[in-house]
Each structure stands twice: as structure tokens, then as C-alpha cells.
Amino acid sequence: xxxxxxxxRENTDTVAAAPRARKFQALSVIASVVLPIAAAYVVFxxxxxxxxxxxxxxxxxxxxxxxxxxxxxxxxxxPFQLGSEEPKWRYxxxxxxxxxxKCEQLLYTSRQVHVRLGEKARRVERLLxxxxxxxxxxxxxxxxxxxxxRFVTVPEPELRQLLEGTSHSGLDYPSALLVDQxxxxxMVYNNEHSGNQLLxxxxxxxxxxxxx
Numbered sequence: 001x002x003x004x005x006x007x008x009r010e011n012t013d014t015v016a017a018a019p020r021a022r023k024f025q026a027l028s029v030i031a032s033v034v035l036p037i038a039a040a041y042v043v044f045x046x047x048x049x050x051x052x053x054x055x056x057x058x059x060x061x062x063x064x065x066x067x068x069x070x071x072x073x074x075x076x077x078x079p080f081q082l083g084s085e086e087p088k089w090r091y092x093x094x095x096x097x098x099x100x101x102k103c104e105q106l107l108y109t110s111r112q113v114h115v116r117l118g119e120k121a122r123r124v125e126r127l128l129x130x131x132x133x134x135x136x137x138x139x140x141x142x143x144x145x146x147x148x149x150r151f152v153t154v155p156e157p158e159l160r161q162l163l164e165g166t167s168h169s170g171l172d173y174p175s176a177l178l179v180d181q182x183x184x185x186x187m188v189y190n191n192e193h194s195g196n197q198l199l200x201x202x203x204x205x206x207x208x209x210x211x212x
Contacts, residue, residue, distance in 0.1 A: 057193065057200050058198070059167070059187065060186065061163075061167060061168055061186050064184040065166060065185050067183050068082050068083070069158070070158050070159070071155060074151065075139065082183045087181040088181060089123060089202060089206065090124070091126045091127070091176045091179075091189075092179055092185065093127065095128065095174045099128065099134070099138070102173075102191060103173075107128070109193075110126050110176060110198065111126070111149075113198045114148065116195075117206075123206055124206075125148065126146070127151075127152050128151050129153070130152075130154075131155065133151075134151065172190055176198075181210075
């Protein structure tokens, strides 16, 4: 028995519709990932859609700068290559000189914030960024106080160049640069910011950003 013309057209339409349906599903998946991240950045940078009490607590780095060009090296190991690292939010803590009292204060604040994140702490890490390696004694002391802190070095001229032309070209030391999951430094904190202020910002960013 042969199929009628209507049946043939119906079968043809069904076959043609299948690729379109798969394409729509793929676009829907991409949109579900991209749109929340884009919305989070718009909300965070502009405050649109939030009450005044929830505007960011840190200082915006304008424009944001990618840290990928920096030649970061983890002390005692291979170079720190952002592309091969797990996507995370990162605090780059820049002491200026050997990490003294003010640097220790900022490290303590950021450590308490990290602890208070609870199960979300795994999505954040802290790096102490020096222009030269710390002495073995100093590093051992800080490592004991901050078990999850990573120690990296970067040539000082590169860090200055990274911030040239931004709202923080004259960076005060010590400071902490908040780097997003894509590797863009976008916020700046110092000892004038409380732990509650750091916590408020990072909790909101973790809430609105996609866990990769």
C-alpha cells in the first residue's frame, strides 16, 4: 500500500522539524548558562534591580583587566597558568613589600570571609602576590596561619602595567583584587573594608554566577 500525499508531507515535515528542535534545545541550554552570568554582571556593576542597600561594597576596577598576561609563578612549583586552573573567584592579595602587619590584617579578613562561605568556599581561593619570593621562614609562618593560601610571584612592572589606565592605577598597599571566574580583576578592597563588606559582595557574586 502506498502512502498518500498528505502522509508523505507529514513524514517530511516531521523529519525536517527534528533538527530544528535539537537546535532550539541547544540554544536553550546555552542561554540558561550565559544569561544568568550576563545578568549578574549587569546587576553588580549598575545596581539595577537591587535596593540601594545591596550595592557593591568594594571599589570597582574600571575597566576590568584580564590577569592572563601576568607571568604568575607559584613558589616552589610550575608557573601559575590561569587557563589550566579550575575556574574560581580569586582574591589576589598584593602586599607591596614583605607581608607585614597591615598585610596580615588583610589576610586575616579575607581568611575569615573564606571560612564564613561554608560549602561555597571551594569556589573561591586566595593568592598572596609578591614581586619576589618570601623568605622560607616567613612563608612557613604565613602558611601555618593560612593553610589554603597560595603563594605566587609576579614581576612588579607587569602588575603596574596591568593597572595603568584604570581607576586604581595608583594602587594602595596592601590591597586585594577580586578576580572573576574568567580571569578579570574587577573589584578592589583594602583594610578600610570590613569582612562583612567583602562577604556581602562575594556571596552575591557566587549566587548570580554559574558554577563551572
